[in-house]
Amino acid sequence: MGYRRRKQPQIVLTIYIKREDRTKKMSYSSYIPLIPLLPLAGFVVLGIFGRKYFKRSSGIIGTFLLLVSTVLALYTAYQYFFVDGKVDGVYQPITAIKYTWLSFSKNVSIDMGIVLDPISVMMLVVVTFVSLMVHIFSLGYMKGEERFGTYYAFLGLFTFSMLGLVISTNLFQIYIFWELVGVSSYLLIGYYYDKPSAVAASKKAFIVTRFADLGFLIGILILAFYGKSLDIKTLIENINSSEFNTITAASLLGISALTWGLTLVFIGGAGKSAMFPLHIWLPDAMEGPTPVSALIHAATMVVAGVYLVARLFPLFTLSPAALSIITFVGLVSALLAAIIACTQTDIKRVLAYSTMSQIGYMMFALGISGYDGEGGLGYTASMFHLFTHAFFKSLLFLGAGAVIHMIHSNEMKDMGGLRKYMPITHITFLVACLAIAGIPPFAGFFSKEEILLAAYHSNKLVYAVALFTSGLTAFYMFRLYFSIFWRKNKQLHDHHQEGTVSMKLPLIILAICTVVAGLIPFGKYVSTRGLPLESHFDPVFSLAPVAFGIAGILLAMWMYKNETARPERISVGLGGIYKAAYRKFYIDEIYMFITKKIIFNLVGRPAAWIDRNVVDGTMNGIAWTTGKISAMIKGVQSGKVQSYTLYFFGGIIALAIIFLYLWK
């Protein structure tokens, strides 16, 4: 009897959950597809008709569609986090929609679907929100461009693809949208298509990430083969269950198939997220319009790699080897990019390297994270940093855009003293700089704090490098800040106006977000298993990072606040190290050597040559020989009766000789 009593309520409960789940799905599926589809509609309409019919109004149309998407995304977030996402105190993933798109075999198929869980809902908000800000900003920034409609069409395509990526239920769905964000990035970097540098940059970005995607693709093939599914949820369940232990057994080179698969998938992520050594495309990608850099190359697309690792995190925890690779790559990228950023003079490139460095933080935070309970702090911290970084980095880029719009140059040396001319840009830029430098109470402080805390608890070396890098971050950001807004102004006179309202408004909104985003108790909502994670704020622990940050700021102030010879002297003093950092450690040159010298000259050219001369030569040779032989024997059929008679009798004599003498 006792047994039955205990059992019964549980059954009732599961039925109850299931029914609730179904109604939830119903309510979500009614409007969530609109979030990605509205920007897609914008792309289709503006892409086909924008040139002719909406020359002026395409900006408004695109922005309006995205505004609706943003509102829906915020509503979804509210619904999910505060109304019905939680079941028994745990945030559950909800599959709102799923249908088969292409089926390969009984278990393996590509599905298109929408999954809602804490990270996907968070990304929905981040992507739509930042994209909206960029849409609004571009109304002013891109005004008067000839291909205004095309620009908004591409922005719509990008937003659609990015949203499709974050809500994916299927590993292959991620890959599909992954490629689509890649191509939108390609189109937008090459937006100024008559500029050779923009063309080169767009090509480079696509090809480098394509190379990384090759890894991703093979990784997917491996995981799908062993996990017998492409559906992420099923895949994780399958690989965790005991039937699938072959995947963790050692295979090629003593490394398990799981590690192979995950590492290859991570290569794809590293390519998109511009991790060392696949980062070379990101600084060049700054050739695109600046609002695009804010959206794609700062806040959303470049964190796709981090998101990918987070999405597959339950699998990554099964492979410590793969996680240590991630930690290493993330840490190296964070440090390397920070060092390079200190030496660059193009303000967008400084921001690009800073993006790479911050993404390095997110990556290694995932790498050092565990899966259960307190061990999962790294995961939460990484997502938190992704969230706050999206706001302050897009703010930095939009601010830089406003500056570039006014000065018509990207170079620091052309700037200076701008605080008088653009007060709003100045203040908001300062807020963002403080945030990225990790100064309380701005958003970056809280998220970076958590990352450092997680690092401290897992590996002291990682912690030390991360701490040093955070000092560097403060230094190069304030180097940028002082160079733009302080020092002496060089060319501007008083009649210069700060940009339009549409350019100022996003700056103000993002600045507000940068101030308040850090106060969100993030761990309550986003954690490895959906269980709330208590905040670990500890004033004593934060002393060291903040001290490093302030030291960096003071150093930058000492060097760059006024026009002095100090930077010059120091760079000369550093000698070779400075030069190497300034030349980005010659990584581009190494790539150029490999592609131009090795791939083109040693593979491509010989292949083309062999094809024309050896393979085709053989074919032509056969034809030539046939022709020659026929020319030789065609004389036989001359039509002369005399020669035919001669051949006839000659043949008879020959046959007679053969029969008489040789036959025996």
Added chain:
Amino acid sequence: MNLSLLIILPLITAAGILLAKGLKQVRVIAFIGASLQLLLCLALLYFYHQERVKGNTTNFLFEDGYVWYRSLGFNYHVGVDGISVAMILLTAFVVIAAVLVSWKMEKMSKEFFFLLIFLSLGAYGFFISLDLFTLFFFLEIAVIPKFLLIGIWGSGKKEYSAMKLALMLMGGSSLVFVGLAGLYFNTNINGAHSFDILYVTQMQIPVHVQKIFFPFAFVGFGIFTALFPFHTWVPDGHSSAPTAASMFLAGISMKLGGYGCLRVATWLMPEAAKEYSTIIIVLACIAILYGAFATMMQTDLKYINAYSSVSHCGFILLGIGMLTKTAINGAVIQMVSHGLMTALFFAAIGMIYDRTHSRKVAQLGGLMKMLPFISTVFVIAGLCSLGLPGFSGFVAEMTVFMGSWEKGDMFYRVATIIACASIVVTAVYILRAVGSVIMGPVKNDEHLKLGDAGWNEKLAAALLIIGIIAIGLVPFWLTELIDPGTETIMNSIDKAVIVK
């Protein structure tokens, strides 16, 4: 539905063209004929689907036939399964687009359109044939007009190319014929032989016979579909051919080979297919990667697309060589996809050439400014070629990869990875071409005066793009269409056992 309509309609159109006078009449008749073909093929798709919905599970629908030459057992026997329907649809799309882009063909227009329509007849006949002799007959019809099309309307070293193409394809056909004859003489109906495909599948062709004749049939058809090392007609032939002929050649002719490899060689001789699959895979991988690298170094747009066709057709052969159901499905999708895509690419190149009179990458630049429509078409064709999701190429390539990966051996794994690696190289050459032809500064000031596409060119491109996107966005209709067909082929492959 009567499949013979697919042969009668082009015949009537061709006759109409012969009776017409002047370019204007000729092209209108050709256009009407091609449109009717398209409608007919869409109707075929509809009726085929209806039959399947009704629960008709016979392998081949709409079978029809009559005796052609009784004493030797030659029959006219036609019927379609999903694979043939897909190929027929492809043909219809390419033909109408080819007619549209040749709208201003002033030189001997009557003969030109006649040959074009005649080619389509050969292709339809080939795809619906269920009798090996009929099949061969139509294959030949689809070869000979090309010699004239290139030789008369071509450009560059056209005589050389026409001769090369004709000789190599005729060589291929002769190998095919040896293979078919080998099958024929090993069938036996009451002491007589038969060319009937359905009958041959019932027969157990002895394994040693298969081993002899499979290479003939496979290599013969393989030459059509650019099997390494017999692919060298592709670059020369395509680059010398007029636009419509290039479209037809790459879009349909190369698919005749792929279809033949699958339908005749693999299906009828499954044991041998298993036996030789390693060699096929190796050759396919060479074609894929080496073709891609060779493309990278080309400087002429038509050569770029021709070499890339070698690389892309490698996927067809790879899919067939892998002998798994998914991979074969992928091969068929790749045939349709590559047909549409490469026709679109050649159409765009032709449009650019008509205006600028140049195909050299180095002489073109910044066309986006003057020719936004054509440039967009070019970019779309390029993106489809590099396997961007949303376009058909992605679906095809991914299906081949997934199917190939189902084979667990290290050999197959390496082959698949080599094939996968080509997607990077493809991106390199496509983006190089797009980057310097479409984007970048205008290199020739005279190009600034150029006018964008006319209605005919827009319609041609739109039709092909619709086809590409219809597969790229909702691929399941195509996989559902071809699935029963590949299932049949797989059944005979699964039954085949290699006797050591």
